[in-house]
Amino acid sequence: MANLKGNQIPKGRRVEPVEVWGAKKRVSRSGEKFASALNELGKNMEGNFKLFTKQQALKIFAGIIKEHPVKTGYARFNWFFGITPTKEIKPKIENAGDNSYPVPSVGEASKSTSASYIYFLNNNLPYIEALEAGSSNQQPTGFIANTIFRIAKDMQRSKK
Numbered sequence: 001m002a003n004l005k006g007n008q009i010p011k012g013r014r015v016e017p018v019e020v021w022g023a024k025k026r027v028s029r030s031g032e033k034f035a036s037a038l039n040e041l042g043k044n045m046e047g048n049f050k051l052f053t054k055q056q057a058l059k060i061f062a063g064i065i066k067e068h069p070v071k072t073g074y075a076r077f078n079w080f081f082g083i084t085p086t087k088e089i090k091p092k093i094e095n096a097g098d099n100s101y102p103v104p105s106v107g108e109a110s111k112s113t114s115a116s117y118i119y120f121l122n123n124n125l126p127y128i129e130a131l132e133a134g135s136s137n138q139q140p141t142g143f144i145a146n147t148i149f150r151i152a153k154d155m156q157r158s159k160k
Contacts, residue, residue: 050115056151057081057119062106063147064121069136073101080122081109089124 061081068076074096080086081104093100113119127135134140 047115050117053117054110054113054115054119056155057121058106058110059151060148061104061109061121063151064144065104065106067139067143067147069131069138069143070099071136072096073099073103075123075125075128075131077101077104078123078125078128079104080120081106082113082120082122083116083118085120086122087124088122 058081061079064079065076068079070076074092078090080088131139132142132144134142139146
């Protein structure tokens with residue numbers, strides 16, 4: 001048996017690359033390099049998880065905007081997406097007609113929000129819960145829970 005220092009693999013022994021999370025990594029001959037590679041892998045996994053979380057949160061945000069019942073659009077206009085909650089309520093437009101408020105931009109929400117583990121989707125209008133409870137004939141079964149349920153089902157299917 002060869003005399004080895006620490007956690008080294010004997011010279012002459014081939015160390016095959018291993019594919020981990022889509023990147024080919026060669027298992028190192030030294031424990032320090034291996035620990036460093038694991039640390040790098042952990043950072044990549046953290047970044048991937050934050051990106052995945054953001055993608056799913058944006059899907060929920062987009063689904064809520066799409067399925068939201070609309071009369072003037074004021075309630076839909078008051079959805080906020082971010083990494084911190086807000087108590088903000090956007091001002092009303094005087095003499096607003098049907099569907100007169102702009103639709104919140106998912107692209108803008110994505111650009112203006114950094115990667116995180118937690119996202120908040122806020123709507124602080126006092127009647128938003130009544131809309132979710134089915135007070136609108138457009139969405140009598142609600143729209144928030146249905147959107148979240150649909151996206152959760154999609155995630156379950158994609159795991160298989």
